[in-house]
Amino acid sequence: MIRIFKTMIPFQIILFLCLTVLSPAYADTEKSEKQLPELKEPFELGVEYLWPTSLDRRIQTTAVNVLWRYGYYNDLLVSVYSGLTMNYAWGNSIRKDLNGWETEYSNSAFGIGPLLHFRWVPVSLDNLTFSMDANGGFIFHNKEFPAGGDLYNFIWRIGPSIQYTLEDKNALIFGFRLMHVSNGQGATRDNPAYNAAGIGLHVSRHF
Numbered sequence: 001m002i003r004i005f006k007t008m009i010p011f012q013i014i015l016f017l018c019l020t021v022l023s024p025a026y027a028d029t030e031k032s033e034k035q036l037p038e039l040k041e042p043f044e045l046g047v048e049y050l051w052p053t054s055l056d057r058r059i060q061t062t063a064v065n066v067l068w069r070y071g072y073y074n075d076l077l078v079s080v081y082s083g084l085t086m087n088y089a090w091g092n093s094i095r096k097d098l099n100g101w102e103t104e105y106s107n108s109a110f111g112i113g114p115l116l117h118f119r120w121v122p123v124s125l126d127n128l129t130f131s132m133d134a135n136g137g138f139i140f141h142n143k144e145f146p147a148g149g150d151l152y153n154f155i156w157r158i159g160p161s162i163q164y165t166l167e168d169k170n171a172l173i174f175g176f177r178l179m180h181v182s183n184g185q186g187a188t189r190d191n192p193a194y195n196a197a198g199i200g201l202h203v204s205r206h207f
Contacts, residue, residue: 090109
């Protein structure tokens with residue numbers, strides 16, 4: 001438990017600083033939305049599928065993300081969301097056992113945790129917008145995951161997105177993502193980190 005707490009401290013500090021620094025920019029949200037109506041997307045529900053990118057970590061991931069936009073950085077064209085991610089991951093991984101032999105392990109786990117999401121929209125063309133998305137958070141699993149890991153992991157995702165806005169201000173967002181999952185304990189046996197790439201579809205709704 002102490003090891004988990006120490007590992008989470010840097011992420012907690014970064015998250016606190018992000019929220020503290022960005023909060024003043026959100027006071028005039030109504031003005032920002034009037035200037036850029038195409039960015040009205042305060043609530044999103046989406047699904048993602050990510051496939052493994054390395055032979056020794058053949059782990060697939062499906063994710064359901066719930067995001068709520070609570071602020072907009074007008075000068076930088078950046079929206080900030082808070083949310084929740086729910087993941088199910090499964091597959092095989094290869095790592096050395098206590099005797100130094102490479103052994104294949106089976107992995108599967110369900111996880112859930114908070115998420116902080118950033119979206120930069122440099123290009124808007126009528127109903128189409130092109131953005132770069134990035135998010136980070138931590139997930140608590142129902143078992144140690146991957147094999148030899150812990151009950152928690154940090155998760156980072158980044159990639160481009162294309163958004164199509166409908167006439168009723170709802171929108172469809174299609175994106176490509178690169179993902180890194182790690183428990184933050186460095187390049188050790190206790191950190192069976194893995195990478196993945198995938199696609200996702202989000203539905204955005206303005207209330």
